[in-house]
Amino acid sequence: MNFASTVYTLWLREMKRFKRNRSRLFGSMALPVLFLLVLGSGFSGFFQYRSGVSYIQFIGPGIIGMQLLFSSMFGGLTVLWDKQFGFLKEILVAPISRIGIMAGTTLGTVTTSMAKAMVFLIALIVGGLVKADPAGVALALVYMFLISAAFVSLGIAFAARMSDPHGFQLVMNFLIMPVFFLSGALFPLENLPGWLTVLTRANPLTYGIDGMRFALGGFSLFSPVWDLAALLGFWVFTTVAGAVLFRRMPA
Amino acid sequence: MTPQASFLNKGGIDSPIIRITGLTKQFNDVTALENLNLEIEKGELFGLLGPNGAGKTTLISILATILDATSGTATVCGFDVRREEDSVRKSIGIVFQDPSLDDELTGEENLDFHGRLYGMDPATRRERMDEVLNLVDLVDRRNGFVKTYSGGMRRRLEIARGLMHRPQVLFLDEPTLGLDPQTRRKIWNYIRNLKKSFGMTIILTTHYMDEADQLCSRIAVIDRGGIVAMDTPEGLKARLGGEVLELETPVVRKDFLTDLRNSDDVGNVTLEDGKLFLTVRNGESFVPKVFEIAQNLGIEISSVSMRKPNLEDVFIKLTGREIRDDTVRAPKERMRIFMRRTRR
Numbered sequence: 114m115n116f117a118s119t120v121y122t123l124w125l126r127e128m129k130r131f132k133r134n135r136s137r138l139f140g141s142m143a144l145p146v147l148f149l150l151v152l153g154s155g156f157s158g159f160f161q162y163r164s165g166v167s168y169i170q171f172i173g174p175g176i177i178g179m180q181l182l183f184s185s186m187f188g189g190l191t192v193l194w195d196k197q198f199g200f201l202k203e204i205l206v207a208p209i210s211r212i213g214i215m216a217g218t219t220l221g222t223v224t225t226s227m228a229k230a231m232v233f234l235i236a237l238i239v240g241g242l243v244k245a246d247p248a249g250v251a252l253a254l255v256y257m258f259l260i261s262a263a264f265v266s267l268g269i270a271f272a273a274r275m276s277d278p279h280g281f282q283l284v285m286n287f288l289i290m291p292v293f294f295l296s297g298a299l300f301p302l303e304n305l306p307g308w309l310t311v312l313t314r315a316n317p318l319t320y321g322i323d324g325m326r327f328a329l330g331g332f333s334l335f336s337p338v339w340d341l342a343a344l345l346g347f348w349v350f351t352t353v354a355g356a357v358l359f360r361r362m363p364a
Numbered sequence: 365m366t367p368q369a370s371f372l373n374k375g376g377i378d379s380p381i382i383r384i385t386g387l388t389k390q391f392n393d394v395t396a397l398e399n400l401n402l403e404i405e406k407g408e409l410f411g412l413l414g415p416n417g418a419g420k421t422t423l424i425s426i427l428a429t430i431l432d433a434t435s436g437t438a439t440v441c442g443f444d445v446r447r448e449e450d451s452v453r454k455s456i457g458i459v460f461q462d463p464s465l466d467d468e469l470t471g472e473e474n475l476d477f478h479g480r481l482y483g484m485d486p487a488t489r490r491e492r493m494d495e496v497l498n499l500v501d502l503v504d505r506r507n508g509f510v511k512t513y514s515g516g517m518r519r520r521l522e523i524a525r526g527l528m529h530r531p532q533v534l535f536l537d538e539p540t541l542g543l544d545p546q547t548r549r550k551i552w553n554y555i556r557n558l559k560k561s562f563g564m565t566i567i568l569t570t571h572y573m574d575e576a577d578q579l580c581s582r583i584a585v586i587d588r589g590g591i592v593a594m595d596t597p598e599g600l601k602a603r604l605g606g607e608v609l610e611l612e613t614p615v616v617r618k619d620f621l622t623d624l625r626n627s628d629d630v631g632n633v634t635l636e637d638g639k640l641f642l643t644v645r646n647g648e649s650f651v652p653k654v655f656e657i658a659q660n661l662g663i664e665i666s667s668v669s670m671r672k673p674n675l676e677d678v679f680i681k682l683t684g685r686e687i688r689d690d691t692v693r694a695p696k697e698r699m700r701i702f703m704r705r706t707r708r
Binding site for chain 1: 425428429430431450453454458460462463464465466467468469473477478480481482483525
């Protein structure tokens with residue numbers, strides 16, 4: 114059976130499950146909404162950045178990044194639940210390639226993460242908080258895709274090595290929070306203490322959010338090309354790591 | 365598209381459909397299979413009988429390409445399970461011991477997913493789905509979510525799924541584990557029908573004696589990673605001689621046991637729960653002799669019964685112990701059912 118139909122079959126299953134589980138959908142969007150509305154309005158008075166950029170305009174792309182990070186990293190959970198409940202065996206014993214299985218699962222979670230993040234993107238556009246320039250939005254979608262695909266692969270890499278879904282959730286929370294807080298989603302990355310500068314620059318999400326700020330607001334810390342290159346590099350790394358570990362995973 | 369593999373047997377028409385040579389599997393310091401040799405012919409309903417932990421599932425997993433052997437080789441339809449993984453996978457169907465359905469999908473969606481993975485076009489998928497759902501009597505529940513299915517229905521759906529791509533060899537790993545007697549009987553009927561309607565080779569593992577006895581044309585008794593005996597159910601039972609005598613005496617005396625063992629007609633004497641089990645060549649004529657021996661020693665016999673030997677007796681004779689029921693696995697099974705309900 115060819116690669117494309119394996120990918121499509123796995124993707125289709127993710128879509129069916131996503132459609133049916135409303136509580137998971139809204140549950141995973143509650144925290145970013147809270148951050149956007151409460152922090153966005155709460156800190157607006159103190160915020161001084163470039164002229165014409167309000168705090169809620171500043172964190173808009175950050176919240177999109179937050180949504181993508183959270184839902185993408187937890188994508189590996191599908192693999193773990195399938196392991197736990199035996200369904201993974203059914204998939205692994207079929208005459209299809211492991212890479213096709215991983216690609217389909219990844220694409221499925223990327224689709225659902227992107228769908229949730231799009232809700233925020235549309236809300237920001239409708240609310241007039243970002244520029245509604247088609248080229249900018251298209252570029253933002255590229256960054257969004259790369260953020261999601263890279264972190265889904267990272268989640269799957271962990272899932273391939275683990276067997277306990279609860280342990281996975283703990284590890285993911287342990288990783289997600291620092292990545293989120295050190296990404297510049299909530300505060301500008303200029304003029305930070307030295308140690309914090311190093312940590313934020315080492316964080317791949319930083320470049321994704323910076324790139325989205327350029328695409329949607331016209332301001333950024335790094336050049337958008339550098340943002341794209343850093344993100345692409347990270348994506349290639351997690352995809353290769355995920356693929357290697359997924360292939361070696363015992364059935 | 366029909367899986368081409370169903371017309372292939374690389375080894376040639378007359379060669380065994382499964383050939384296992386010197387297969388060994390080591391898990392750290394535990395030897396699950398030790399130098400196992402086995403040949404299974406096309407069209408057999410072959411039973412692997414043994415207690416939990418005997419190595420049955422390990423063997424099936426190696427044949428199904430989801431586990432690598434430590435040493436030795438195995439071929440299925442002439443394809444090497446390690447080097448020609450994909451061809452093996454196309455030729456086999458498997459029903460795992462543990463549940464393996466997606467319970468957030470409907471029964472039909474689970475089958476559709478399977479059909480896609482095995483490269484069937486939409487028309488073939490529809491046709492096969494109808495066919496296999498019919499076979500396991502799940503047509504009217506096809507659109508129900510699997511999470512609403514009972515244990516027996518799930519099992520039937522898994523069997524249906526394993527058949528959908530018309531495998532040449534079907535592996536059934538403990539197909540009736542944890543099911544009630546009525547459902548077990550139903551599943552036995554489905555398995556018998558499969559053999560009749562598709563003529564496929566079926567390899568079944570079980571630790572239920574009656575299941576192996578009822579279904580299989582040939583049985584390999586597996587214990588501690590090796591085959592201790594292999595024959596037809598009748599052949600295995602014939603090894604015990606004619607009948608099994610069950611005796612009860614108020615007290616069990618050693619000299620009585622010794623005298624019985626020294627008698628020419630007695631094969632095997634075992635003591636269990638205060639009852640004596642004797643395998644004897646000719647039960648009817650031996651009963652008076654038992655009373656004679658007892659009388660000579662001044663022992664009273666409180667009850668005697670006679671029956672044909674079953675596989676349980678064979679197993680005890682071969683391994684020196686009873687095949688234990690599911691004491692180790694049962695809590696895990698319950699746990700899985702519990703977890704299913706609370707999942708997500």
